[in-house]
Amino acid sequence: MDDLELxxxxxxxxxxxxxxLFQHKAYFNSRLRSTGGRYMLNTHHIEINKKYLEQLGFNELVGIIKHELCHYHLHIEGKGYQHRDIDFKKLLKEVEAPRFCSPLPEQVNRKAIKRVIIYICGNCGQTYQRKRMINTQRYVCGKCRGKLTKKKELTLS
Incomplete structure (x- = not known):
């Protein structure tokens, strides 16, 4: 599917x-990462994440389009178009649009893998477990101010 078909x-x-009628532009935006679509308040255009069509299919795409059209039509009419507004929630139910899009399979897999990095103090032997890497040139042991070294990195699924 290309932008004209969309x-x-x-x-x-x-x-x-x-x-x-929808009187503005709708197009795919490959830079969208954490959302299925986006309604632009200034231009009234709708941007769609193409990954949702490729990975979750046509029905998910239709749901995202309906959701963004709810924002569009309510904003044009001067009604509450934000997620927290009653008008928005009511219109979502009327047109059977999802309030949130489903997570992409690649996002689910990324969250399932847990990374643990273990650091050890060269002076007192204190160990630290972290999810993110730390700069060992900048940070020292909180117990004795000794130099930290990376002992090992574990990936748990």
Missing amino acids: QSLVEKISIKSFGK
């Missing part, structure tokens, strides 16, 4: 589900 799909969904 534009046509958004226009069809807007007429079918909302009974209103």
